[in-house]
Amino acid sequence: MRPCDSHETSQLNELKIDxxxxxxxxxxxxxxxxxxxxxxxxxxxxxxxxxxTTIVDVATTINSFVMAHGSWHLDGPIHIRWxxxxxxxxxxVAGHAxxxxxxxxxxxxxxxxxxxxxxxxxxxxLETAAQAITDTASGREIVSGVASAKGVRTNFHTGLEARMxxxxxxxxxxxxxxxxxxxxxxxxxxxxxxxxTAPKGKPFDECYDTTAIVPTDEYLEVYDKACATLAxxxxxxxxx
Amino acid sequence: xxxxxxxxxxxxxxxxxxxxxxxxxxxxxxxxxxxxxALKQKYNIVMDKKVMxxxxxxxxxxxxxxxxDMLEQCGIYCTDTGRVIKYTREEILAGIEAAPYRVVxxxxxxAIVMTPRSFDDPKPPYIQGGPTGAPCSEEQFVxxxxxxxxxxxxxxxxNGVYQKINGKDPTPNSPYEIAAVRAECIGIRSATMRAGRxxxxx
Numbered sequence: 443m444r445p446c447d448s449h450e451t452s453q454l455n456e457l458k459i460d461x462x463x464x465x466x467x468x469x470x471x472x473x474x475x476x477x478x479x480x481x482x483x484x485x486x487x488x489x490x491x492x493x494x495t496t497i498v499d500v501a502t503t504i505n506s507f508v509m510a511h512g513s514w515h516l517d518g519p520i521h522i523r524w525x526x527x528x529x530x531x532x533x534x535v536a537g538h539a540x541x542x543x544x545x546x547x548x549x550x551x552x553x554x555x556x557x558x559x560x561x562x563x564x565x566x567x568l569e570t571a572a573q574a575i576t577d578t579a580s581g582r583e584i585v586s587g588v589a590s591a592k593g594v595r596t597n598f599h600t601g602l603e604a605r606m607x608x609x610x611x612x613x614x615x616x617x618x619x620x621x622x623x624x625x626x627x628x629x630x631x632x633x634x635x636x637x638x639t640a641p642k643g644k645p646f647d648e649c650y651d652t653t654a655i656v657p658t659d660e661y662l663e664v665y666d667k668a669c670a671t672l673a674x675x676x677x678x679x680x681x682x
Numbered sequence: 683x684x685x686x687x688x689x690x691x692x693x694x695x696x697x698x699x700x701x702x703x704x705x706x707x708x709x710x711x712x713x714x715x716x717x718x719x720a721l722k723q724k725y726n727i728v729m730d731k732k733v734m735x736x737x738x739x740x741x742x743x744x745x746x747x748x749x750x751d752m753l754e755q756c757g758i759y760c761t762d763t764g765r766v767i768k769y770t771r772e773e774i775l776a777g778i779e780a781a782p783y784r785v786v787x788x789x790x791x792x793a794i795v796m797t798p799r800s801f802d803d804p805k806p807p808y809i810q811g812g813p814t815g816a817p818c819s820e821e822q823f824v825x826x827x828x829x830x831x832x833x834x835x836x837x838x839x840x841n842g843v844y845q846k847i848n849g850k851d852p853t854p855n856s857p858y859e860i861a862a863v864r865a866e867c868i869g870i871r872s873a874t875m876r877a878g879r880x881x882x883x884x
Contacts (some may be wrong), residue, residue, distance in 0.1 A: 443859055443867060443884065444726075444789065446765075446787060446788055446789050446793065446883055447787070447883050447884040448784055448787060448838075448883065448884065449724070453758075454761060454813050456714050457752075457753075457756055457757075457758050457759060458706075458709070458758065458759045458760070458761055459698075459758050459759070459760055459761070459767075460760065460761045461695070461698065461760065461762040461763070462762075464691055464694060464695050465690045468691050468692070470734065471690075471691065476785055476786075476787060476883075483839075486712045488711070488714045488839065489714055489715060489718045490715050490718060490719065492729045492731060493718075493722045493727045493728065493729050494715065494722055495717055495718075496727075496729065496745060497718050497721050497722065497727070497745065497748045497749055497752050498718055498749075498752060499749075500716065500746060500748065500749025500750075500752070500762050501749045501750070501752035501753040502744055503749075503757070504749060504750065504753055504774065504777070504778060505753055505758060506767065507777050507778060508689065508753070508773065508777030508778070508779075508783040509689075509691070509694050509758060509767075509777075510691070511690070511691065513782050513785045513786060514698075514779070530731050530734075531837050533732050533734045534685075534729060534731045534733070534856050535754065536871070537734040537735040537736070538729060538735070538736050538741075538742075538745055539745070540801075541735055541736050541742055541745075541801055542736075542742050542743070542745035542746040542749065543746065544800060545739075545741065545742050545746065545801075546746040547745065547778050547781075548781070548783055548798045549778065549781050549798075550781075550782070550796060550797075550798055552807075552810070554814050554840075555814060564831035565725055576735060577807060578806055578807055579735050579801055579802075580734075580735045580801055581799060581800050581801035581803070582797055582799075582807050583798060583807055583808060584796060584799075584807050584808040584809075584810055585807050585808075585809060585810065585814075586810040586812075586814055586840045587810075587811070587812065587814050587840070588813075589813055589814035589815060589816040590816075591816075593813070593814060593815060593816035593819075594816070595816075595817075596817045596818065596845050597817075597818055597819055597826065598816070599813040599814075599816050599842065600826065600829050600830065601811065601826075601829030601830040601831075601833045601836070602829075604809065604811030604812070604830050604833055604835075604836055605833050605835065605836075607809065607837065608806075608809040608811070608833070608835035608836060609812070611806040611807050611809065612770065612806045612835070615803065615804050615805060615806040615807075616802060616803065616804030616805075619735060619737055619801065619802065620737065622735060623733050623734060623735055623737070623837060626734045626735075627732050627733075627734070630734075646822055646825070646826050646829070647822060650825070650829060652822065652825050655825055655828050655829055655832065655876075665719055667865055674810075
């Protein structure tokens with residue numbers, strides 16, 4: 443690792459820390475490293491519901507800079523039932539916390555992505571797009587992902603999910619907020635009814651030619667279908 | 683009253699050894715939920731989950747005030763010492779003020795310069811692509827990371843982790859953990875070089 447790489451330390455849920463984290467921070471500071479402080483508040487966890495979790499998320503984010511000398515904060519509000527960051531409630535916590543901090547400080551904020559569905563499925567790509575849209579229109583500086591299939595299956599993640607994350611950010615940057623919220627409500631409604639039957643998708647070596655490192659035609663067709671769905675919701679960027 | 687100087691990690695460690703004693707159970711089940719609920723009531727915060735991003739300035743500012751109050755009233759719990767680390771409001775505000783306005787991630791022509799953006803900024807966020815801590819096999823680790831590094835809109839990498847290292851579990855706080863982390867760094871560098879972006883930040 444070089445000083446210009448983001449050196450990570452994590453807070454614990456909720457508003458907790460251990461001595462190891464402090465020791466890492468001391469090392470990072472004395473090495474002149476970029477410091478990324480992570481924490482994923484749990485919707486439905488210790489804090490409680492939507493409003494309480496958002497308040498804790500704001501406090502936690504600020505603490506990354508006060509306690510941990512963070513260069514930037516990596517958020518990731520997560521739904522206690524589904525273990526994902528793309529659920530409606532998790533997006534609302536992230537969107538409200540970021541907007542509150544964005545409006546009152548210059549702090550630089552990131553968010554990380556855990557989808558329920560896996561690679562080579564439209565649901566995974568739509569979940570990713572929903573979070574990228576939320577993050578962009580709530581003022582975050584950086585997005586980080588995607589840990590598809592909840593980030594627990596070995597090799598179930600590919601570069602194409604990151605392409606969707608990036609394109610969705612580009613699609614809504616500078617868009618009027620009321621329009622963004624309308625698109626988001628309709629977009630999340632498309633996949634939230636399918637949580638119990640979410641497709642696990644395919645591993646990397648079934649999504650990509652592993653010699654040339656390019657996506658399969660099958661996955662590109664799925665990607666194009668997701669783009670068409672997003673265009674149908676009013677995101678002109680995807681009409682290409 | 684003005685603060686003597688900005689709080690640092692050493693002050694924080696000292697306070698972790700001298701703060702008020704409390705059980706972790708009390709922190710989790712009483713302090714956090716009761717304080718958050720009281721602040722929700724104090725600021726009359728009501729969210730509609732059909733609206734993912736707030737547009738009401740009063741709600742936006744009240745959420746920020748409640749977050750500052752939460753940090754000031756609760757502090758941070760240190761799980762190793764079983765003590766509560768407290769801040770003053772002035773220390774919190776000074777910490778915010780001292781946070782950087784500019785961060786360079788990566789080097790040479792692959793470096794990005796991250797600066798603050800606002801919710802309506804036509805400039806999109808930076809893209810950190812990668813499996814975000816998800817497990818990868820040793821055999822496919824480099825190819826998976828190359829698939830992110832070669833994406834034109836990806837600016838830097840967030841890596842996955844080795845599920846095994848030389849066939850062994852990289853158990854936390856074991857020698858295998860160190861071996862796995864070192865191998866991950868080498869693997870990511872190899873992936874970014876193969877993508878023609880050797881200076882990409884991690």
